[in-house]
Amino acid sequence: MSSLALVVAVGVAILTGTGAARRLRIAPPVLLLVAGVLLGFVPVLRVVHLPPEAVLLVFLPVLLYWEAFTSSLREIRRNLRVIVLLSTFLVVATAAGVATAAHALGLDWGPAWVLGAAVAPTDATAVGVLGRMLPRRIATMLRAESLVNDGTALVIYTLAVGITLGEEHFSVGRVAGLFALSYLGGIAAGVAVTFLALQVRRRLSDPFQHNLLALMTPLTAYLIAEATEVSGVLAAVVSGLWVGRVSPRLFPGNARRHVQTVMGFVTTLANAALFVLVGLEAQSAVRGLDSTGLAHGLLVAVVVCAVIIAVRFGWLFTSPYLIRAIDRRPQQRERRLSGRPRALMSAAGFRGAVSMAAALAVPHALPSGAEFPDRDLIVFVTAVVIAVTLLLQAPLMPRVTRWAGLDADGEAERERRQAEIGSMAHALASLPEMAAKLGTNDDVHRQLRTEYDRRLRVLRDGDADTGPDEAAATYEQQYADLHLAVIDHRHDTVVRMRDQGEIDDEVLRRVQDGLDLEQVHMTQRRGNDTQALAGLLRDTGRVGADDPRGDLL
Incomplete structure (x- = not known):
């Protein structure tokens, strides 16, 4: 109960x-x-209390899979070297810095490294929110870093927990081998499971079955990887990247829509539940600390926060010079970032779901039956670190972004417009042939051509006052608003007919299902175009950065 x-x-x-x-x-x-x-x-x-293994197995695979699924593989490839450095060497440096500071403040080396590994990785979800207001290249680097660095941190975490439990022994060769095996094995597990899942999904048309496999794929990949003692995190990330790349060709549209709806709800719920659980565990951890232990915990938390910030700033302001000394190719010089963008990336080191899950997954007891050393302190400090990044760093990010002069560059929006124009123009050119092949009535053919001609003209030309992008977004928004008003009127009419006994409840539900589907589609369409218009208004200076019409966060 x-x-x-x-x-x-x-x-x-x-x-x-x-x-x-x-x-x-x-x-x-x-x-x-x-x-x-x-x-x-x-x-x-x-x-x-949740079983420690359940926290990592239930929450992390699906969260990481979906973040990877919605990431851009093209941009990751373009910035692969920076992403690899951030997600490996920076994580190791952060964990080492935190462990050294914690050990100096009284923790044994094992628990100190557990704490360092828990707070070392950045959070993909928090970075994803920030990414809406940044140029695509920087947003991609931050997001990809937060996906891959989980694997590095959890290797360190597993090793530290194993040493503390007496199941592992430290040596340089052992650590290097563990990292290599973990990364390569995790990638292999993700590839194998995803290949099999895709062979099944490409033969399915039922959205329910697609949803079920979308949930099972990351869980299976993670479980198999962990059972073979390799990185389950990388297995889930590889799976998400691969499925996200091939889903537009392999899966039907209704299946993609259902999966996006279900996975969006599941991942949002899982993230929210993790924050509540860490608050619950933090309160429990405080009860386990006496007044002296609480004061010591606050001291450790303050020092850990300072170390995390210092290491990230230090890394991002020193590693580029090492890269420049090694790689002097002209194309490399063109991709270098100045000081302000690096300062922005340094300030974007939010901690969240992965840190929470790792802290909560620390075992309660050693094999001997004794309590795990400083477990309550680890959970408490992790909770404080997460709270500091949310309460202090996150509210400052809009100001830091404006100071750095790195508002969203609109590149993704321009590519979206280009794709819409190209697809509409090609469809219009092929419309007579498709209509003849399908035996379509001439009135239907003319009506669809008129609609597409009008939308294409707005996208291409706009008008003298607004320009093509803003005109297109305004047109689509007004179209969606009117369409939604018509749907509401039709819904009221069929409900009134049911109330007056002209139709029964079963008929009402069948008509209502169609109207609801149409309403959801138009609501999403209006939301997307409102967001695009807000970005365009802010990019062109028509609204200020603090104007609610341009607020996308």
Whole structure:
């Protein structure tokens, strides 16, 4: 019963926390952490804890898979060297710096390295939100870093936990071999599982089955990788990148839409639940600390935050000079970043879901039955580090972005417009042939051609006052608004017919299903075009950076 109470309590906390955050214009994770802390005061919830293995297995694979699925493989390839350096050497440097500082403050080396590994990786979800306001290259580097660095951090984490439990022994050769095996094995596991999943999915048409396989693929890849003692994180990331690349060709449109809806809900829920759980565990950790231990924990947390920030700034302002000394090719010089963009990337080191999951997954006891050393302190410090990045760093990022002069470059929007123009023009050229092949009525043919001609003209030309991009976005938004008004009117009419006994409830539901599907489609279309218009207004200076019409975050 207590486990069911925890599920209900976490659900209520997510519902109220996200709702309050939207009204108060506060980052939802902040209120979710607070809600988790408050739940810790409920007596029935104090004794409930998730099994450590369940945290990593249930939450991480799906979260990482979906972040990888929605990433750009092309941009990752273009910036691969920087991403690899950030996601490996920087993570090791951060974990080492935190471990050294924590050991100097009284932790044994094993727990100190566990803490360092937990707080070393950045969070893909938080970086994804920030990426909307950045040039695509920088956003891609930050997002890809946060995907791959989880694998590095969890290798260090696994080794540190194993040493503390007495199951591992440290040596340079052992660490190097473990890293190589973990990375290569994780990639192989992800490739093998994804290949088999794709062979099955390409033969399916049922959206439910696609949804089920979309959830099972990262979980299976992660489970097999972990069972063979390689990186489950990289297995899930490789799977997401591959499926995201081939899904436009292999899967039907209705299956893609269902999967996007379900996976979007699942990943959002999982992220929110992790923040509530870490707040609950942090409160539990505080109860396990006496007044002296709490003061010591706060000191460790402050020092760890300072080390994390210092190491990231130090790395991003020194590693480029090492690269320049090695690689002097002209194309490399063209891709170099100046000081302000590097300062922005340094300030974007948010911590989140992976750090929470790693901290919560620390075992409660050693094989001897004794408590895991400083587990409560590790959970407490990790929670404080996450809270600091959310409460202090995140609110400053818009100002840092403006100071760096790196507003969104609009490159993705220009490519989107180019794709729409190209696809419409090609479709119009082929329309007579398609209509003849299908035996389409001439009136239908003319109506569709008129609609596409009008949309293509707006995309290409715009008008004298607005320009093509803004005109196209305005046209689409007005079209969607009118279409939604018509749908609402039709819905009211069929409900009134049901109330007056002209049709029964079954007929109403069948008509309503079609209207609801149409409404969802037009609502999404209006949302996308409103967001595009807001970005265009801000890019062209028609609204300020703080104007709510241009606020996409």
